[in-house]
Amino acid sequence: MKVRSHKKDKVNIITLGCSKNMVDSEVLSGQLMANDIDVVHENKKSDHNIVIVNTCGFIDKAKEESVNTILAQVERKRRGQLDKVYVTGCLSERYKNNLEQEIPEVDAYFGTMELPMILKQFEADYKAELLGERLLATPTHYAYLKISEGCNRTCSFCAIPLMRGQHISRPIEELVKEAENLVKKGVKEVMLIAQELTYYGLDIYKKRMLPDLLNRLADVNGLEWIRLHYAYPSKFPLDILDVMRDRDNICNYLDMPLQHASDNMLRAMKRQITQAEMNELISAIREKVPGIALRTTLIAGFPGETRDDVESLKSFLQHHRFERVGIFTYSHEEGTTAHGLEDNIPHEEKEARAQEVMEVQQEISFEKNQELVGKTFKTLIDKKESGRYLGRTEFDSVEVDNEVIINSSKKLPIGQFVNVKITKAYDYDLEGEVVG
Incomplete structure (x- = not known):
């Protein structure tokens, strides 16, 4: 007879929608960590046994993506790959009753302001002193x-x-x-x-x-x-x-x-x-x-x-x-x-x-x-992809705006600022070289 091992829980948080949802997930992660619960975001290793889906309910496409994500996690639970699936966020706030009827396999649904209720599922306490502490x-x-x-x-x-x-x-x-x-x-x-x-x-x-x-x-x-x-x-x-x-x-x-x-x-x-x-x-x-x-x-x-x-x-x-x-x-x-x-x-x-x-x-x-070609800008290095560095000027926010593509033979530290002279310009991106 197989005996289930008492392995420590590991929670994976999947965040859909806007940056405001991401902050909520980060705060939830910080609370779980403070209660000695292992937690990760968007885990690629699939070595977790619990999933929390933080949903978006803003427009049709976002709602569809949220529902599909919930269904995918419920299917993993059915196959024995997960022990628990929880759902929180805007879709859950707005359509909780419908979701409970349509997808009853989810272990519990929570609204946007029910962080302490989520923590109770883990026998964890909400720690008010963790103000601003986020993973x-x-x-x-x-x-x-x-x-x-x-x-x-x-x-x-x-x-x-x-x-x-x-x-x-x-x-x-x-x-x-x-x-x-x-x-x-x-x-x-x-x-x-x-x-x-x-x-x-x-x-x-x-x-x-x-x-x-x-x-x-x-x-x-x-x-x-x-x-x-x-x-x-x-x-x-x-x-x-x-x-x-x-x-x-x-x-x-x-x-x-x-x-x-x-x-x-x-x-x-x-x-x-x-x-x-x-x-x-x-x-x-x-x-x-x-x-x-x-x-x-x-x-x-x-x-x-x-x-x-x-x-x-x-x-x-x-x-x-x-x-x-x-x-x-x-x-x-x-x-x-x-x-x-x-x-x-x-x-x-x-x-x-x-x-x-x-x-x-x-x-x-x-x-x-x-108009920016030939000008030099303070640029924040965000990441390296396909051998090229990608950064942003103060005029661009992450993910939604232009990126500066930087070809450099020298190693550029991610998260640091460098001065970049723009050498080429495209519809939505720039290309440049480090100067100084």
Whole structure:
């Protein structure tokens, strides 16, 4: 008779979706480790016996990927390769009852704010003193810093408030301590993330406090780059830009999802801003921080979008010439106010419109990159692939933006800064050589 050995549990965390989910997985890992539980991220060795799938429930493609991942892990459990499968994150928060009925083989489902409940499955205690202690899933030279949770905005297309709740800011002292701990681990760059950065502080300090937070973080010794992601354009606090201009270690980079440019679409999306107001804001940003790299995200195929709306968006891009642009096709999400509208644009047409808009941006990106040839930039070395080093300038965030391809016969330390002179430029990437 086979007797099951009492081998120590090893937990593998699979993270799907955005960087905010990744931070949640890192915090969970830190808690498990503090309770003497062996934990890894995205384990390739398959020597674990427990899996936690941290899901995304944002749009259709993300939900499909999450469900497929859960099913794959359940199948491994059925074959005897796993003892337990747990599911957490946004999909689980939003569709827990449905999932329990459809995939009952999962041992337990948890919402986005139920970390202590997950730990109970391991007879582990939540340790509040572990503030900011995380097992990084990123390379050790950069990390995401989540400054708040949830969102109070009412954009008609967005299901995030359904999954993450109302906006809750984290205290400045807590964030500064976490940044200091990250630097001790070797982190050189932190990317500030939230559902909405500019709302930071309104709940706990009764005023917008992002400029104050930025100044405090900029004082953290050893923190060389601070990058801002996901700022909301309506009532944008312009004093953020003064801090960005005055502090050397705050990157001249701003990720500000605009979603659309036609007034018709902006109203339907409940974005609380007009194209004229966006024009004014973008001009003010570029005037206050010369040379800033602006990244935005757009939606193609929102209900009722016309050809005129698409042309308005293309003209807007050509006028403002953003350094970086991403685009999603509209996803019809239950529980959002837009779900009451008719999703009247076929999927193929949504994709075609997204492609059409990106072709405009591709040309802009190529032209802007060509202007960089011959210039030298401080570049952070991220990794080495196929004999070449890949790095980023302050104008590029990890995974979503340009990379600098560096051919060097000398060994370049990963996670260190070097000066790179740009020798070639492509649509979305640069090539260069180390100087100095």
